[in-house]
Amino acid sequence: MVMEGGWAVIEEGGNKFIELPGAPLETFGVLFGPTESDGISASARVFASGKGRRSPTFAVGLNGVGGYKLQVSPAKKRLELYRGEELLKSVPFEWESGTWTVLRLQSRKVKDGEFAIEGKAWKNGSAEPTQWTISHTDNTEVPAGRASIWGAPYSGTPIRFDDLAVTKAG
Numbered sequence: 001m002v003m004e005g006g007w008a009v010i011e012e013g014g015n016k017f018i019e020l021p022g023a024p025l026e027t028f029g030v031l032f033g034p035t036e037s038d039g040i041s042a043s044a045r046v047f048a049s050g051k052g053r054r055s056p057t058f059a060v061g062l063n064g065v066g067g068y069k070l071q072v073s074p075a076k077k078r079l080e081l082y083r084g085e086e087l088l089k090s091v092p093f094e095w096e097s098g099t100w101t102v103l104r105l106q107s108r109k110v111k112d113g114e115f116a117i118e119g120k121a122w123k124n125g126s127a128e129p130t131q132w133t134i135s136h137t138d139n140t141e142v143p144a145g146r147a148s149i150w151g152a153p154y155s156g157t158p159i160r161f162d163d164l165a166v167t168k169a170g
Helices: none
Strands: 008-012 015-020 028-036 040-048 057-062 068-073 078-083 086-092 099-111 114-123 134-138 145-152 159-168
Touching: 028 159, 040 057, 040 145, 057 099, 068 099, 068 114, 068 145, 078 114, 078 134, 086 134, 145 159
Parallel strands: none
Antiparallel strands: 008 015, 015 159, 028 145, 040 099, 040 159, 057 068, 057 145, 068 078, 078 086, 099 114, 114 134
């Protein structure tokens, strides 16, 4: 389900992916997969590039529009975890322009009334980190919703999303 934006399915070299054009300079999203609340993981590969001092931002999310987002913010050199528009946590992250980056975000119930939201990001082709890069414990009930991808092409260049997946957490 396209929230907004000129998203298109593009084929290049026999590979199909979803592309967000480099203009306009807004944040756009797509919802995909089943409606779930917890015990779920979403992942995607993202290709983006900077232009001069401008860099895009991109994210994978869980639990619908107002749910959680794991966002790469290259201009800040940060990997950020949001719930809706609220920044929950931020850790240092070195992004490389013009390469594919893998994002994985999961939500799981730890015990009654406590949920772990965990994320990681890494350069495609390198080993997946064994530990979660960023995590947050939430005592608020996790809303049911679909997984999502988000992009803001601040660099004026397209952002490509591939290998979208929704799986059981763990």
